[in-house]
Amino acid sequence: MRRLLKIALREYLSYVRTVGFWLSMAGLPVIMGIAVMAPTLIERSAPTPKMAIIDLSGRHLTPVILKKFEHQQSVRVAKAMAAAATAAAGPKAGEAIMASFNALGLKAAEATFTSLAPKVAGTFKAPTPEVQIVPAPDTVAAASTAEAAGKALKPYLTDETERGLTYGAILTADTKTLSVDFWSRNIGLQALDDSLKDILRDEDRRMRLMQAGVSDALLKEIDAAEPVMRLRSPKSEGDQVSLRDRLPTVIGFVMAMGLWTVILSGAGILLNSVVEDKSSRVLEVLLASASTTEIMGGKILGVAAVTFSVLGIWLSLGTAMLLTSAPGLSEDLIAILATKGLAYYFGFYLIGGYLIYACVFTAIGAFCETTREAQTLVGPMMLILSIPMVFMSQSITHPDMPIIKILCWVPPFTPFMMMVRAAAGPTLLEMVGTGLGMVAFITLTLWLSGKAFRAGALSTSKLDPKALIVGMIGRRPKPV
Amino acid sequence: MTTALSLTGVTKRYGDFTAVQSLSFEVGTGQICGFLGPNGAGKTSTIRMILGLVEPTEGTIEILATQDARKVRERIGFLPEERGLYKRMTPVDAIAFFAGLKGISDRDARRTARQMLEDQGLGSAMNRPIKDLSKGMSQKVQLLSAIAHDPELVILDEPFSGLDPVNQQSLEAIIRGLAAKGSTVLFSTHVMQHAERLCDRVVLMARGRKMFDGDMAGARSHAPRLLVLEGNISLQAVQALPGIERVEVAALEGQDGTHQAHLSATLKPGANGQEALRAAFSQGLDLRRFELKEPTLHDAFIALTGDQI
Numbered sequence: 001m002r003r004l005l006k007i008a009l010r011e012y013l014s015y016v017r018t019v020g021f022w023l024s025m026a027g028l029p030v031i032m033g034i035a036v037m038a039p040t041l042i043e044r045s046a047p048t049p050k051m052a053i054i055d056l057s058g059r060h061l062t063p064v065i066l067k068k069f070e071h072q073q074s075v076r077v078a079k080a081m082a083a084a085a086t087a088a089a090g091p092k093a094g095e096a097i098m099a100s101f102n103a104l105g106l107k108a109a110e111a112t113f114t115s116l117a118p119k120v121a122g123t124f125k126a127p128t129p130e131v132q133i134v135p136a137p138d139t140v141a142a143a144s145t146a147e148a149a150g151k152a153l154k155p156y157l158t159d160e161t162e163r164g165l166t167y168g169a170i171l172t173a174d175t176k177t178l179s180v181d182f183w184s185r186n187i188g189l190q191a192l193d194d195s196l197k198d199i200l201r202d203e204d205r206r207m208r209l210m211q212a213g214v215s216d217a218l219l220k221e222i223d224a225a226e227p228v229m230r231l232r233s234p235k236s237e238g239d240q241v242s243l244r245d246r247l248p249t250v251i252g253f254v255m256a257m258g259l260w261t262v263i264l265s266g267a268g269i270l271l272n273s274v275v276e277d278k279s280s281r282v283l284e285v286l287l288a289s290a291s292t293t294e295i296m297g298g299k300i301l302g303v304a305a306v307t308f309s310v311l312g313i314w315l316s317l318g319t320a321m322l323l324t325s326a327p328g329l330s331e332d333l334i335a336i337l338a339t340k341g342l343a344y345y346f347g348f349y350l351i352g353g354y355l356i357y358a359c360v361f362t363a364i365g366a367f368c369e370t371t372r373e374a375q376t377l378v379g380p381m382m383l384i385l386s387i388p389m390v391f392m393s394q395s396i397t398h399p400d401m402p403i404i405k406i407l408c409w410v411p412p413f414t415p416f417m418m419m420v421r422a423a424a425g426p427t428l429l430e431m432v433g434t435g436l437g438m439v440a441f442i443t444l445t446l447w448l449s450g451k452a453f454r455a456g457a458l459s460t461s462k463l464d465p466k467a468l469i470v471g472m473i474g475r476r477p478k479p480v
Numbered sequence: 481m482t483t484a485l486s487l488t489g490v491t492k493r494y495g496d497f498t499a500v501q502s503l504s505f506e507v508g509t510g511q512i513c514g515f516l517g518p519n520g521a522g523k524t525s526t527i528r529m530i531l532g533l534v535e536p537t538e539g540t541i542e543i544l545a546t547q548d549a550r551k552v553r554e555r556i557g558f559l560p561e562e563r564g565l566y567k568r569m570t571p572v573d574a575i576a577f578f579a580g581l582k583g584i585s586d587r588d589a590r591r592t593a594r595q596m597l598e599d600q601g602l603g604s605a606m607n608r609p610i611k612d613l614s615k616g617m618s619q620k621v622q623l624l625s626a627i628a629h630d631p632e633l634v635i636l637d638e639p640f641s642g643l644d645p646v647n648q649q650s651l652e653a654i655i656r657g658l659a660a661k662g663s664t665v666l667f668s669t670h671v672m673q674h675a676e677r678l679c680d681r682v683v684l685m686a687r688g689r690k691m692f693d694g695d696m697a698g699a700r701s702h703a704p705r706l707l708v709l710e711g712n713i714s715l716q717a718v719q720a721l722p723g724i725e726r727v728e729v730a731a732l733e734g735q736d737g738t739h740q741a742h743l744s745a746t747l748k749p750g751a752n753g754q755e756a757l758r759a760a761f762s763q764g765l766d767l768r769r770f771e772l773k774e775p776t777l778h779d780a781f782i783a784l785t786g787d788q789i
Contacts, residue, residue, distance in 0.1 A: 003581050010577055014568065281564030285625075288531050288558040289581040291550065458533060 003290040004298045011273065011302025016309070025310055029317055048128050049166035051192065052136040052156075054149045057173035061203060065169075066133050068199040074106045077126045081113045084124055087326030088117040091244050117328070131167065131192055146170045146181050157185045169196055178204050235425065248336050252423030253396050255346050256416050258311075259353060260389065263415070266307035267357040273299060274365025274453075275374050283366070283457045292454040300358045307354070345422040352438045353415030357385075359442075359449035366456030388416040399424030408434050411441030483542070484509045484633050484664035485530065490539035492525050499525040501688045502539070507666055507681070509632075512659050514675035515668040516777075517685035518785055523668040524561060526685070527637050530666075531558055544633055554583040557631035561638045561668075563622045567611040571597055571621045574610060575628045582629035589628065596624045600650065616647040623651065627658060634658055636667035640674050652678055672778040682777070686785040696777065703775030703783040707745040707753060709760075710769035718743050721759050723751025 015021050053062045078101035086094030093116040101109035114121040135141070137156055143149035153168040168183040178200050182193045206219055231241035238245075277283045286295050322330040337343040360381070368374040388407065395404050399421060408417040408426075414434045418426070485507040492500040500522040507513040517523050528534045530541055532549030544552040565574055575593035580586055597606045600620055610618050619642060627634055636655075640648050648671075655678055658665055669675055675682055682699050684692040692699055704725075709718055718727050724745045731742035747753060753772040760767060775783075 002583075006577070006580050010566075014566065018568075277564075280567065281560060281562040282566060283564070284533075284560045284562070285558070285564050285578065285622075286581075287533050288556070288560070289553060289578060458528065 004294040004301065007286070007290065007295060007298025008302035008305065011299055012305045012309075015269070015303075015306045021306070021310075025313060028314060043128060048132045049130070049192075050134045050164070051131045051167035051169060052134055052140065052153070052165050054136045054140055054143065054153070054168065054170045056144070056146060056149065057171045057178060059171075059173060059178075059203075059207065061171055061200065062133075064203050065196070065199055068202075069129075069131060069133060069195075072195065073129045074101075076130070078106060078109045080127050081109060081121075081124065084120045085113055085117040085328070087329045088120040090328035090332055091247075093117055093328060130195075134165070136168075137163070137165075140168070146172050146179075150181055150183065153183055157183055167192060171200070244332055244336075247332060248340050248342065248423035249396050249399060249420075251333065251336055251342060252420045253392060255342060256388075256392050256395075256419035259346065259350055259419050260385075260392075260416050262307055262311050262350065263353040263357050264385065265310075266303055266354055267361040269306060270299060270303045270358050271361040271365045271374055271378065272371060273303060274362050275368050275371055278366060278457065279369045287454075287457055292450055292457070295457075296359075296362055296450060296453050299362060300355070303358065304354060340423060342422060345419060348435070349415035349419050349438075352442060355442045356412060356415070356438075356445050359445045363449040363452035363456065366453045368456075384412070388413045392416060392420050395420040395424070405430070409437060411438050414438040414441075482509045483507070484511070484544060485666065486542040487526070487530070488540050488542075490526070490529060490536045490541060492522070492529060492534065493537045498688055500529070500536075503685070503688075503690050504539075505683045505690065505693045507664055509664050510659060510662050511680045512655060512665045512678050513667075514679035514682040515666055515685070516670075516672070516675060516682055516781060517668070517691075518670075520687070521685040521785075522688040523685060524637060525688075527558075527635055527666075527668065530635060531556065552633075554629065555632045557582075557626040557629065557634040557663075559623055559626040559634075559636045559639055561641070563619055565610050565618060565622055565625070568609050570607050570609060571602060571613070571624075572606045574621060575625045578625040579628040582631070584629050592628050593624070596628060597621075600624065600654075615642060616644055619643060620647065620650070623654065627654070627663075630661070630663075632663055634663050634665045634667075636665065638669060639667055640669055640671050648674070672776065672781055676777040684781060684784050691784040692780070699777055699780040699784075700775045701780075703779035704749075705747045705751075705753065705775060706773040707747060707756060708769065708771040708773055709741075709743045709745060709767060711741065711765065711767040713741055713743065713765050713767065715741070715743065717763065717765055718745055721745070721756040721763075723748050723753070723756050725751075 053065060055062050078098060082094035082097040082101075085097050096116060097109050097112045100112040110121075113124070137152075140149055140152040140156070143152050149170045150168075153165070153170070156163060156165040157168065159165075164185075166185050170181040170183070172179045172181075180193075180196060180200060182196065184192075209219060210216065232239070233241050233245065236245045274283070277286070283295070290298070319330070322333070361378070364374060364377045364381075368377070391401075391404055391407055394401060395417075398404070404417060404421065407413045408421055408430060410417075411434075414437065418431075418434050421430070483506050487506075488504050490500060490503045491498065503522070503526060515523055515526070525534070529536045530543060530549065532553075540547055541549070543549050544555055546552055549556065566577075569577070572590060572593045575596065576586060576589035579589035579592060584592070594603075594606060597603055602617060602620060605613055605617060610621060613621065623636070623639065626636070634655075639651055639655075643651060652674060655665055655667070667678075676696065679696065681695050682692065683690060684699065692702060707724070715727055715729060718724065725748045727743055727745045729741060730744050745756075747756070757770055760770065
């Protein structure tokens, strides 16, 4: 045990003392920060797109479109306020803001926001509007046909100055049909066409119904009478399904993704470490000083300490950021992690998954003199490992899908698949059965990898997958 | 004398290939034993079996009074043929790490490491990363790593390979120092001069088989003794001297049956070179040089393994 710990300590220090370790330690938070901030920064830095409406339909549709876009912007502001309030004061605050908005409008939502999360409300910045409706340039407005209007509009869509436009909508109508020539600066900029289509369809329907004798009052009543949808589930904690009910599944998925990344990173570090020791002949010296179990165990433990240190620091940073920037949400997250036992499952599957892949990658490393050689064996392994990745994302919406349940029973996939299933409340049989299967598989992997590691460490022959298998089943390759 | 290492009928097979065949030899405590043989002789396989890294197919190995080398790992020092050190470690850290694996406390290991490095003239390099050291320096560090725990048995696989003459000399001194302190040393080498200068006994192997096991005199006795003759002499006259088995012409000058010749004559086993000298004088041979050359270990090595290489 003393030797194992000594090897583990050396392994740990050899990584912790490198600049690369600290760079990678700082790298993820920086990248995560950029990823979180980027959309907001891009949105704030980009000017609001400008759209001119050229109404040749004779139905005076511009004020209607303007009003609808204003409403859409109100919805976006309300949702942004709800998200900020959820982060600061919990999901109930967010739900209350949306309820106020739906019942009484944006002013009421703002009041609720200020009362429930005053600190955040004080610094809140509303999202910039999706589009700004501007008057059509004179030359365009003067056009009497869609063709002429389009021709006049084109120069403004390529103009980079203040006069330039991002979109132009030319509305025409015959007795039956409303038509829109929707012009945009870039082919990819088509985000508004669907919104515009919906607005015009509603307006067309309203006008036709009025022409058919339906009163304006009745139409307003019909528009306001949206069906009331209540989401319910036996698994929901309250009367209706809330964000709090959905959070565990999302957290389970995020944790499974984290688990996959951490385990594979650790196993990758271990593979490189063994390959380096093999190619520099240190492994043979170590074998004369310690047993295979001590060397393997020491390396696995040392790299586990490196990986878990990184994970621990990232989690601490993440928790600190969450507690300061989203105290309301963090309370719920902590409650879910504790009450649903997700934190314990994470610990169990992290250790189990790491042991499985660490053992396999260590055995592979012992047969390789270079990382290129190692990649020939790791490549197929990575293909196999991509299988749980494919199905993990499905588990958010379909946690009880048969294929996901089946994959939980495949020991190499158990850590990842059960992590996502854990949030959905699997049966006791599933929990215990897959857990025991994983433990049995770890034992088998440890045994086989130990044999392969010993055979590989002393082999100087070229990498051969057959040698790895032969090493695992007991016979050792011929030395040179 | 007690036995530090004893191999009895040791065979190692890898499938159809026999790396070592029925090998038996002993090394007494405190002896320096040379383990000699050409490439592919089975030296490294034997060393790995002695260290317990691989199991013999047949036979037994007793090392420091046990048949399981793993039990006495901490009393053994090992330097592998292909050197391996952690390149980013400093010499002090590397020596202390390997000594630590052998049961030495960290404090003692570091103190010993510093002392050893100072003694070997590496004091100024002790805190530099090994990757920055010269090849000779890092090989010295590797050797010090193998012996820092003061082992009872030291096994060195080709310790002199890659070293310059100065470092070879200092390595010889280290090996002598180990033996003087009572350690048993087994080392493999191709360089016969080192074995000749250092060893109390040698084991010669070729193609997995032991060709010789004994002391230096015994090894040399397997090689023929030579007489080197120079002068105005004929090949036939030398051939006629007593105890001469065969004569080879090394160089020839002159004409008319007499030559300024340089001849190499092999003595018959047990023949006396003095008798040949007396006979040469009595026959009035015109000699400028008459030298009896005792065989070297290199000659013995060639004689014993020549047809096996």
